[in-house]
Amino acid sequence: MMRFGRKTRLAAAMLTGGVLAAAGCSDPGGAGTSSGSAPSARTLSPDPGGGRYPAAAWPTYGRDFARSGVAAGVEAPGPLTVSWRVHLDGAVYGQPLLIGNLVIAATENGSIYGLDQATGKVAWRTHIGTPVPLSDLPCGNIDPLGITGTPVYNPASGLVYAVAETSGYHHVLVGVSVRDGSIQVERDIRTPDDQPRYDQQRPALTIGAGRVYVAFGGLAGDCGPYRGSVVGIPLSGAGPMISYVVPTPREGAVWATGGPVTGPDGTMYVSVGNGSGTSFDDSDSVTALSPGLRRTGVFAPSTWRHDNDNDLDLGSTQPTLLPSGLLLADGKSGTAYLVKAAHLGGVGGQVAQAEVCPAYGQAAVQGSVVYEPCEQGGLAAVDTAGNRISVRWRGPTSAWGSPVLGGGAVWVTDWKTGTLYELDQATGATRDSLGLDTRLPHFSSMSMTGSHAFLGTMEGVVAVGGV
Numbered sequence: 001m002m003r004f005g006r007k008t009r010l011a012a013a014m015l016t017g018g019v020l021a022a023a024g025c026s027d028p029g030g031a032g033t034s035s036g037s038a039p040s041a042r043t044l045s046p047d048p049g050g051g052r053y054p055a056a057a058w059p060t061y062g063r064d065f066a067r068s069g070v071a072a073g074v075e076a077p078g079p080l081t082v083s084w085r086v087h088l089d090g091a092v093y094g095q096p097l098l099i100g101n102l103v104i105a106a107t108e109n110g111s112i113y114g115l116d117q118a119t120g121k122v123a124w125r126t127h128i129g130t131p132v133p134l135s136d137l138p139c140g141n142i143d144p145l146g147i148t149g150t151p152v153y154n155p156a157s158g159l160v161y162a163v164a165e166t167s168g169y170h171h172v173l174v175g176v177s178v179r180d181g182s183i184q185v186e187r188d189i190r191t192p193d194d195q196p197r198y199d200q201q202r203p204a205l206t207i208g209a210g211r212v213y214v215a216f217g218g219l220a221g222d223c224g225p226y227r228g229s230v231v232g233i234p235l236s237g238a239g240p241m242i243s244y245v246v247p248t249p250r251e252g253a254v255w256a257t258g259g260p261v262t263g264p265d266g267t268m269y270v271s272v273g274n275g276s277g278t279s280f281d282d283s284d285s286v287t288a289l290s291p292g293l294r295r296t297g298v299f300a301p302s303t304w305r306h307d308n309d310n311d312l313d314l315g316s317t318q319p320t321l322l323p324s325g326l327l328l329a330d331g332k333s334g335t336a337y338l339v340k341a342a343h344l345g346g347v348g349g350q351v352a353q354a355e356v357c358p359a360y361g362q363a364a365v366q367g368s369v370v371y372e373p374c375e376q377g378g379l380a381a382v383d384t385a386g387n388r389i390s391v392r393w394r395g396p397t398s399a400w401g402s403p404v405l406g407g408g409a410v411w412v413t414d415w416k417t418g419t420l421y422e423l424d425q426a427t428g429a430t431r432d433s434l435g436l437d438t439r440l441p442h443f444s445s446m447s448m449t450g451s452h453a454f455l456g457t458m459e460g461v462v463a464v465g466g467v
Contacts, residue, residue, distance in 0.1 A: 032197035036168030038188040053158030054100025057449035061204030065262035069364030071406030071448035084120040092456030094150030110146035124181035129166030139221030150204035185237035192243040198224030204259030209291035217253025248275030258362030273315025284313035302348035354389035361402035361443035393428030402445035415440035
């Protein structure tokens with residue numbers, strides 16, 4: 001799924017006590033197929049409750065399916081304080097969803113929680129299944145591996161969709177009721193590369209055209225014969241699954257946290273990681289997919305072969321959709337590319353390119369400015385006006401979580417120290433910062449509404465007031 005850049009791989013190995021090196025990329029346990037019995041399938045039935053469901057201030061990663069990361073109606077920030085924190089049964093890697101008066105959080109222990117926004121009190125909890133311990137995986141850096149990708153909410157049915165990896169290497173899609181957490185939809189996803197042991201579901205889920213879309217990459221370390229893919233499953237859970245598989249012999253992960261980015265016409269854009277082909281194989285690319293998961297366009301740098309050979313591909317962030325009809329793509333090499341969303345242009349088809357930074361996670365965007373999570377040198381405010389790329393400012397060097405915009409500020413975490421920064425949106429100057437006294441996951445990001453922000457942590461969820 002993800003091959004960290006050189007500095008990131010070293011940091012990950014240190015954080016996991018050398019587990020990556022110990023796990024390696026061999027497969028002593030045999031084939032990559034699922035084992036044990038699959039969960040019983042459940043499909044959506046007519047709702048006896050009358051079909052009225054709560055609205056959501058943050059129903060998906062980045063608040064909208066374009067992944068803009070802009071919070072609506074957020075008050076001007078005040079002094080930052082921790083309002084509450086709650087310990088759950090596992091780490092929360094995804095953005096919490098904000099639905100009605102609930103915070104929805106999914107854990108690596110395979111559970112989905114509904115928490116009271118005001119207090120953090122648990123309203124309901126649903127356990128999907130037993131997660132997979134790292135010792136049972138051929139490589140990776142999450143232990144255990146349960147629900148990693150950010151769930152998505154469908155207000156038409158009141159269901160929250162999530163994917164859990166469960167024992168036996170099953171990737172289980174569920175739709176749970178936001179009212180009480182009851183499972184209304186359940187389906188075992190057969191990953192289209194037929195290598196579920198090596199497939200990891202990290203990108204956020206999305207909804208469109210009557211389906212929930214789920215993207216897959218590989219485990220940290222890129223071991224095994226996996227290939228990146230995107231699948232689409234009817235929201236009811238019943239009916240045929242459609243899929244797109246990156247046409248590379250191996251790898252080509254779709255792994256960046258933001259998940260598919262949806263344009264105004266329903267086209268989905270995904271960044272694809274390094275592949276193994278000797279001729280161009282749609283890896284190290286931005287790929288456009290129709291709602292039916294037919295590939296409708298591709299962009300790749302002319303340096304794709306060098307990028308693939310040196311782990312410098314575009315797959316570490318999803319592309320950013322601009323109001324101008326352009327996309328900004330930035331990955332591990334540090335070179336950012338502007339491309340036309342309607343015609344990606346193929347190999348070397350960019351409108352402009354410039355050196356910005358190696359980027360990981362998901363950018364936020366407002367107007368012509370993209371806020372890129374830079375591994376080196378701090379968050380970058382990248383101006384794309386006039387179809388050119390220029391850096392307006394850089395944020396604190398160590399803060400390279402995935403940013404969110406709200407209340408005239410840019411919000412970004414230093415996930416290594418557990419610090420939240422409030423930056424001036426015009427200049428990047430630090431207005432305020434808050435030590436959260438907790439560990440944060442890789443590519444940490446938050447959701448916002450009113451005067452509060454909510455972050456997943458390695459222990460649960462923390463709520464911050466004053467935003």
